Amino acid sequence: MAIEEERLPFFGPSGPPLYLYVHVPFCRSKCPYCAFYSVVPGTGAVEAYLDGLEAEISLRLREGAPFPSLSSVYFGGGTPSLLSPSQWERLFSLLEVFCLRPGAEVTVEANPESLTASHLCLWRERGVTRVSLGVQSLDDEELRILGRSHDSRRARDALGALAASGLSFSADLIFNIPGQTLRRWHRTVREILAFGMDHLSLYELTLEERSAWGRRPPEGMASGYPFYRWSQWYLASRGFFQYEVASFAFNRRWSRHNLAYWNRAPVLGLGPGAWGFLAERRYGNENSLAGYLRKTEEGRLPLAVVEEPDQERDWREAAILALRTAWGISRSLFARRYGPVPLETLLTVIDGLPERFFRKTEDRIALSRRGMAVANAIWERIL
Ligand code: SF4
Incomplete structure (x- = not known):
């Protein structure tokens, strides 16, 4: 198969583009396999987070203004759909200091249990182009094992709402769940495609050190290889182009934001636990809401780590x-x-x-x- 010669998003017509990542560090509960920074929000936590974000943005603007216009914005988490529509209004207004390039991609991650029609309506109005839904499985037993907050009926409802919304949408699925059979995996993948998404991400369940399962692994995990190989074959037969190890796009609708990350393009990461890549240096923000807020309140960038360039x-x-x-x-x-x-x-x-x-x-x-x-x-x- 020939290598597709799509122009990669290294440099746009007017200088290097910038990609924005905003980390929303809240989830309804903590999944045992997850190592991302997220907490269950207490009273006032989201408002405090938004205050911190506002302070971080002004610090960044003071330091680097003016930023070039953005080629993409990605709201990841955590569970961004856990924010209410009015909290989203405030989040969008904080970002009005940035300009978007024409045709910029704006993606929001959502989970089925918190995604509502009001979110979809607002996101569409405010220029969101894609929703990435954390489905993980359409099998209730597997969702229970994964400790997810939704069941398969809720996932189907959310997928149906996305299909009707007119927005582009993507789904995340996990394979090699303890006890999962190939037959169940085939059923989930076949069924999910019927909703008409133009992007799928497939992740093998891994035991991350910083997750609950990393400390105490579950039983019943097999090799992910047959799950993966079948998915490669099946998705290709359904017109999905595998443009990355875990990512499949229909009709060339790959994630430009993720491609920027894989090409080491400049990414401004905002929010607690966010990672960014600016001036050839990767940096990580404070990995706790308290630490993040302390620094932003003191008028300091909430950095926890800045990696110096190292050629090797x-x-x-x-x-x-x-x-x-x-x-x-x-x-x-x-x-x-x-x-x-x-x-x-x-x-x-x-x-x-x-x-x-x-x-x-x-x-x-x-x-x-x-x-x-x-x-x-x-x-x-x-x-
Ligand atoms: S896997 Fe997703 S929903 Fe579960 S705790 Fe992690 S970020 Fe939250």
Whole structure:
């Protein structure tokens, strides 16, 4: 299969674009496999968070103004749909200091238990272009095992509402859930496509160190490989293009925001627990609401970590991120950005791996479908 030569969002016509990520750190309850920063909000917590965000935005503007106009905005979490429509109104008004480029992508993550018709109406009015729904499964037993706050009926209702909303929408699914059979997985994937989304993200259940299951793993997990390989075959047969290890798009509706991240484009991350990437430095914000608010109230950026550039780490990370995507690595761009020696080292590693894991053209190297299925083993060789 030829590598699709879509122009990647490195640089727009008027200078480097900027991508905005806003972390909304609230969830109705904590899922045992989750390592993202989120808390169940107490009284006044959302308002305090919005105050903190307002302060962080003014600090950022004071420091870096004027920001270039935004190519995308992504509200992630946590569960952004846990904010009420009036809290969303305030959140949108805080962001009015930024300009959007024409055709900018604006995505909101939502969960079925908190998504309402009022959210959809407001988001559409305020320029949201896509909703990404955390479905995870359409099987009640699997949802119970995952500790999700919704059941399959609620997930179907939310998917139906999204299909009727006119917004583009995506769904997240998890495979290799303890006790999950291939037959159940097939049922979930087949059924979900009937709702007409143009994007799917499939994640293998992993035991993150900072999650409850990372500390005490559940029983009954098998290999995710057969789930993944069947999904690659089935989604391709339904017209979905696998443009990244975990992401499938219909009709070229890939997530431009996520592509920016995989291409190490500048991302301004706002909110507690948010990560950003500016001036070739990755930074992480305070990973607790209290710590975040303390710093913003003191008039300081709520930074917990700023990674200094490190040429060796940066090129290896850039190679892995680019190889996650169907476009892979452009030898010429890679050499221009990181130098000929890192490129040579990388090519030596790749040449030592089986040919069938890669698709190569004169300039580009990307993973084949088989390569994507064993991507973690390939990353270990590159790191
Ligand atoms: S998996 Fe999603 S819904 Fe569950 S705790 Fe994590 S962010 Fe919240």
